[in-house]
Amino acid sequence: MGRVEKYILDNLAERGALHMVLIDPARMNGKEAREVAKAAESAGTAAIMVGGSIGVSEAMVDDVVTEIKNVCGLPVILFPGTPTNLSRYADAVWFLSVLNSTNPYFIVIGQAQGAPIVKRYGLEPLSLAYLVLGVGGTVGFVSQARLIPYDRPEIAAAFALAAEYMGFRFLYLEGGSGGEPIPPHIIQVVDNNVSLPIIVGGGIRTPNLAGIAVRAGADIVITGTIVEEGGDILSKLTQMVRAINEEGRRKLKP
Numbered sequence: 042m043g044r045v046e047k048y049i050l051d052n053l054a055e056r057g058a059l060h061m062v063l064i065d066p067a068r069m070n071g072k073e074a075r076e077v078a079k080a081a082e083s084a085g086t087a088a089i090m091v092g093g094s095i096g097v098s099e100a101m102v103d104d105v106v107t108e109i110k111n112v113c114g115l116p117v118i119l120f121p122g123t124p125t126n127l128s129r130y131a132d133a134v135w136f137l138s139v140l141n142s143t144n145p146y147f148i149v150i151g152q153a154q155g156a157p158i159v160k161r162y163g164l165e166p167l168s169l170a171y172l173v174l175g176v177g178g179t180v181g182f183v184s185q186a187r188l189i190p191y192d193r194p195e196i197a198a199a200f201a202l203a204a205e206y207m208g209f210r211f212l213y214l215e216g217g218s219g220g221e222p223i224p225p226h227i228i229q230v231v232d233n234n235v236s237l238p239i240i241v242g243g244g245i246r247t248p249n250l251a252g253i254a255v256r257a258g259a260d261i262v263i264t265g266t267i268v269e270e271g272g273d274i275l276s277k278l279t280q281m282v283r284a285i286n287e288e289g290r291r292k293l294k295p
């Protein structure tokens with residue numbers, strides 16, 4: 042098992058649930074990302090993810106990752122929309138397959154294009170099954186996902202189980218950035234069916250929504266938009282992490 046995967050799993054075992062910040066280089070430059078990363082580390086965020094669906098070049102990812110690395114000791118995990126979003130300066134990459142895409146490019150072809158780059162850059166690949174649900178947002182549109190409807194939790198559970206049987210190590214339930222959060226009953230049904238760590242993101246704007254996701258079964262909660270909106274990022278992230286830790290501790294109780 043790689044260093045970052047071990048770090049995530051050890052932290053999960055200790056804290057019950059984790060928070061990660063997502064920085065989209067199309068929306069934030071290196072200097073802005075640096076401030077977010079500093080705040081995230083002080084707030085108790087577990088890792089920084091960097092990536093986006095549209096308008097992200099390798100140079101932009103390099104800029105953001107190097108600025109973060111200058112000030113922050115947390116692992117930086119790439120979250121690539123395409124193989125051109127890889128940076129040699131990151132620690133790891135969510136090596137993701139959009140399992141409910143209708144286009145093989147997003148299931149395995151892009152991954153084949155990127156795999157030799159991951160190897161050359163020495164990035165730790167974190168095998169991730171990625172499912173896009175509900176409205177799906179930009180990522181659902183770009184990756185041509187056949188969106189899983191919220192009134193069909195059994196479809197989400199079936200895809201999640203298939204992901205587990207196929208050997209993926211993590212599962213991401215994506216509701217689409219800036220949209221509405223995935224309803225808890227979906228997370229619950231998925232959690233009842235698989236033992237993979239479940240990552241949930243999209244539309245989680247408040248500590249309360251983060252707590253609801255963890256209570257339903259999320260192991261890792263991702264927030265992107267709230268840090269893009271500025272304001273008192275340290276305070277926003279501190280409250281977010283507190284809510285996630287609180288629910289996480291409850292999960293650890295026998």
Ligand code: 1GP
Nearest residue numbers: 218219242243244265266
């Ligand atoms: C997008 O799930 C993430 O992939 C984050 O969504 O920007 O809505 O926090 P938000």
